[in-house]
Amino acid sequence: MGRTTLGKKMGDLSAKSHDAADAAKEKVKAILPGEPGDLHGPSPNPHTNLLIADVALRGSAMLARRVVERGMLGSKYAPQKAKAILKGRTFGETIFHTAIARVATRSVPGAILVGGGLLAKTLYDRSKSSHAARAEGEAELHKMAKKGED
Structure with a gap:
């Protein structure tokens, strides 16, 4: 050929x-x-579409977080007490937990650092007598519930 x-x-x-x-x-x-190229969202303004997506994602993440938190507490506590515990968290605790979650989700080293810290805390709690660790946690949750009921 x-x-x-x-x-x-x-x-x-x-x-x-x-x-x-x-x-x-x-x-x-x-x-x-x-x-x-025109199929990007409900608004012709891309900034508005970004805002809509951000609000939807953050709102659904917040609802999912509440469901998981209540589920974890609800297995041991009455629903009203679980609700009071979650309501009784301080602003500082909320900011601290948010900062830890951001560090963990922003990078692999951050995830390793936070995961390692949580693992160390868990091992520390387990090394104490289980009764002492449980009593300490129960006391903290009881304080949070009291604060949430007020």
């Missing part, structure tokens, strides 16, 4: 692949109205 014949066959294959890509684009345009 000569060079010209091979080149011609390659050109035919290339043309067929371009035709298939064009056909796929036409099918997408038929399904989705408007230009593909």
